[in-house]
Amino acid sequence: MLKPSRQAYVPFVSVENMMRLVLHIGIEKMMVDLVTEIEADFKRWPLFDKTPRVASHSDIGVIELMPTSDGQTYGFKYVNGHPSNTKQGLQTVTAFGLLADVATGYPLMLSEMTILTALRTAATSAMAAKWLAPRDSKVMAMIGNGAQAEFQALAMKAVCGIEEVRLYDIDPAATAKCVRNLEGRGLNVVPCKTAEEAMQGAQIITTCTADKQYATILTDNMIGSGVHINAVGGDCPGKTELHKDILLRSDVFVEYPEQTRIEGEIQQMPADFPVTELWQVIAGQAEGRRDARQITLFDSVGFAIEDFSALRYVHSRLKDSGRYQDLDMIADPDEPRDLFGMVLRAQQSEVASPTKPASATAV
Amino acid sequence: MLKPSRQAYVPFVSVENMMRLVLHIGIEKMMVDLVTEIEADFKRWPLFDKTPRVASHSDIGVIELMPTSDGQTYGFKYVNGHPSNTKQGLQTVTAFGLLADVATGYPLMLSEMTILTALRTAATSAMAAKWLAPRDSKVMAMIGNGAQAEFQALAMKAVCGIEEVRLYDIDPAATAKCVRNLEGRGLNVVPCKTAEEAMQGAQIITTCTADKQYATILTDNMIGSGVHINAVGGDCPGKTELHKDILLRSDVFVEYPEQTRIEGEIQQMPADFPVTELWQVIAGQAEGRRDARQITLFDSVGFAIEDFSALRYVHSRLKDSGRYQDLDMIADPDEPRDLFGMVLRAQQSEVASPTKPASATAV
Known part of the structure; x- marks a missing residue:
């Protein structure tokens, strides 16, 4: 031929x-x-x-x-x-x-x-944290230690300067896997027995669990002021991780509102629930974090542009x-x-x- | 690894x-x-x-x-x-x-x-002709002798028993290519100088030209009764091949009306122009050809199921x-x-x- x-x-x-x-x-x-x-x-x-x-x-x-x-x-x-x-x-x-x-x-x-999706999802989280998290954040809580966890940890280290990652998963084997994989990579890795323990001292809280049903991984009383929440796991209709009271106390940032209102954490909220588009923050058209006590929340679902x-x-x-x-x-x-x-x-x-x-x- | x-x-x-x-x-x-x-x-x-x-x-x-x-x-x-x-x-x-x-x-x-698309497009045409063309059709006119022409000719031979293909293209080089490629394949291949000449004695008329604009490859006076028209080339908005008067005299069969009304020959007609879905004919739920004098027209645009x-x-x-x-x-x-x-x-x-x-x- x-x-x-x-x-x-x-x-x-x-x-x-x-x-x-x-x-x-x-x-x-x-x-x-x-x-x-x-x-x-x-x-x-x-x-x-x-x-x-x-x-x-x-x-x-x-x-x-x-x-x-x-x-x-x-x-x-x-x-x-x-x-x-x-x-x-x-x-x-x-x-x-x-x-x-x-x-x-x-x-x-x-x-x-x-x-590549695992990499871009973690990179997008780190990009959002770079623009929204408190200055000089050093500690991240990682709730859910599945396939995405190590990528999130290393992205936050490389892009935001995170030094300590506190791990929690309902399955201790997942946490153990994550500890093993992150060994010797310059992060202080702390396995925790509860989500509350993992969040101690954390400026960034990342949730990435695989529960399919409406779940409440984080309740309102667990969240103090002045943190950045990176909600990765709530990414399709019927799948959420945060109690809606947290959303009411937070400034919520999204990729593409039309898609996030269907797939993200804010599917729990009314259609006119106020959100800011992350691209506008990066392009200088909208405000990101205003003050140290504010709770910022990136309601990540993943978008085609990423x-x-x-x-x-x-x-x-x-x-x-x-x-x-x-x-x-x-x-x-x-x-x-x-x-x-x-x-x-x-x-x-x-x-x-x-x-x-x-x-x-x-x- | x-x-x-x-x-x-x-x-x-x-x-x-x-x-x-x-x-x-x-x-x-x-x-x-x-x-x-x-x-x-x-x-x-x-x-x-x-x-x-x-x-x-x-x-x-x-x-x-x-x-x-x-x-x-x-x-x-x-x-x-x-x-x-x-x-x-x-x-x-x-x-x-x-x-x-x-x-x-x-x-x-x-x-x-x-x-594979060239093959399935020709197979779909032949399938439509099998259900709609006059009984014992032996002659097909092929208007437009580009990339799809030989596939159409051989599909009609294999599936419908066509014995003669009459070729016409505005570019004689395309017709010559088609004659060459069909040589020795058991078809009587007749190159023609006009579309009218190509249609002499044809029971099946296939149009497959690449004109992007609204074109009129066939006008109403060219079409006699008792033929089956296979309109392949009119397949996107702004691209048609037949004069609308032909559509008014024909019974029009389509793949998926929602798509064909936008992309097919019937984009020239009102939204309620009557059409029959080809699948219903094949499933025995709608009538195909009723009589020998009827003009049947398959307004082919290509559908995902094919x-x-x-x-x-x-x-x-x-x-x-x-x-x-x-x-x-x-x-x-x-x-x-x-x-x-x-x-x-x-x-x-x-x-x-x-x-x-x-x-x-x-x-």
């Missing part, structure tokens, strides 16, 4: 290559870089095509497509959410994403995004790192109108070299 | 492997098989999740995501439409698609869909054919909550085997 031209190939970042890329750059450096990218995109927020995510729900989970575009580059993420997957040894959330050129519609890169920023960052590092494969994904006939002729020519070469292995396309 | 488990891999059908699969099965056999699959899915039409396609428009094109689900399997197609691409030697339309398991959200197969049927067909042939690669696309930690630990272990193995090539993942 004739070798396809350059434009037939789409660079693909596998799970293995993503891990190698993360380790090559360094997790903390990558968190700092991702915050830079996401901040840059949040500053030009009005420019983006903000299509709502397209969800396909079933009894036991959801599959979503999250597209966006800045007019030059298009990106989308495929992501599922299946809480019962862990019982079968599968991930609750898996994801992959694509960038494409708006001018031609041709894909630019396909990438795993399970790891995935876009993360994909663009990975794409920008591809050529240097070489950590990708080329996928023969785009049919590229010599003459655009002659798709059929391209298939015919494959036949001629099939006859000419019948022993050529069928799966030798990746280079 | 530890070898990922089976569930980390997603079978990928490259362009090369799709061509080999098509040639292995045979184009005509594949058309017949695809009609069987699409008919089976059209018969259970009400069961499908019929989300509208999600379009991202720019000045010069569109990128769309087309998802659907039958409750067990989820599928989506990425497809672009950029008419000016041909000037740069690029395809107007490229596509790829994915199947996933609704129960877990895990991808089942990633596939090129530029070639892509779903085609992807499922390819997936069903994977194990036998072996024509796929495994992509390391799903992060699969030994312990689902330990995504971070998986990345750490990659580091240990990175140190242990620093010379391992970075792009050796595909098997």
Whole structure:
């Protein structure tokens, strides 16, 4: 078969290559870089095509497509959410994403995004804390020590200067795993027996639990003044972590109100509950933290622009790192109108070299 | 690095492997098989999740995501439409698609869909003609001899028994290409100098031109009674091929009225213009052709369920054919909550085997 031209190939970042890329750059450096990218995109927020995510729900989970575009580059993420997957040894959330050129519609890169989503979620939390948390925050409480916990801890260290992480989970095995993984990374890691204990002395409180039903991980009497709450786990309809009294005492910051009112902590509140869009704080159009006694709350649900920023960052590092494969994904006939002729020519070469292995396309 | 488990891999059908699969099965056999699959899915039409396609428009094109689900399997197609691409030697339309398991959200197969879309579009046309065209149709006029023409001709031969194809295109080079490609395939191929000449004696008239603006490829005086029109090219807002007087004399059949009223020939008509849904004809719930003098018109725009049927067909042939690669696309930690630990272990193995090539993942 004739070798396809350059434009037939789409660079693909596998799970293995993503891990190698993360380790090559360094997790903390990558968190700092991702915050830079996401901040840059949040500053030009009005420019983006903000299509709502397209969800396909079933009894036991959801599959979503999250597209966006800045007019030059298009990106989308495929992501599922299946809480019962862990019982079968599968991930609750898996994801992959694509960038494409708006001018031609041709894909630019396909990438795993399970790891990348974990990174961008933590980077977005750290970015919000950078703009909203009390000055010189040194201690974070991490309530929920699952798949996202270590990423949150290291992002807060790298971006906000957090020195101590206090861990709590209803499952002590999750906390033990987290302690093990964070060993020797320059953080003072303190496993705790209760959420209250974990919050002692913390300026930043991050909740990231996997409960599917309306849960109350934090009640109002647990929260003192002058803290920043980073609510990561309440991220779909029916899934919340905070008692609504906390929301009433807090100034709430969100990514995209239309989406957060359905999926975030504020789904518990009336439709006109006041929120501030985080991008406006970063762009200098809205106030962040006003005083030391204020409770700020980032009601994080994850937005397509963050995935876009993360994909663009990975794409920008591809050529240097070489950590990708080329996928023969785009049919590229010599003459655009002659798709059929391209298939015919494959036949001629099939006859000419019948022993050529069928799966030798990746280079 | 530890070898990922089976569930980390997603079978990928490259362009090369799709061509080999098509040639292995045979184009005509594949058309017949695809009609069987699409008919089976059209018969259970009400069961499908019929989300509208999600379009991202720019000045010069569109990128769309087309998802659907039958409750067990989820599928989506990425497809672009950029008419000016041909000037740069690029395809107007490229596509790829994915199947996933609704129960877990895990991808089942990633596939090129530029070639597969051409096949399913032709198969859908032939399916419509099978149910709507005059009995014993032997002659088809093919107006527009671009990338879709040969696929339409062979689908009509294989599925409807067409013996003669009469070709017309404003560009004689396109017709010449089509004549060349159809040589020796058991069809009587007649190049024509005008659309009128092409339609002489034809029971089936297929229009598939690439004009972007409202065009009038066929006017009312060109169409006699007792024909079936297969209008493939009018498939997005602002793009039509038939004069509206033809629509007034025809019984119009569509895939999904909500979509066709925006994208199809009937965008020229009022919102209550009567149409019949093709799936209802196939399921025995609506009448197809009533008499020999009737003009039937399939206003084809392409629908997600057809892509779903085609992807499922390819997936069903994977194990036998072996024509796929495994992509390391799903992060699969030994312990689902330990995504971070998986990345750490990659580091240990990175140190242990620093010379391992970075792009050796595909098997």
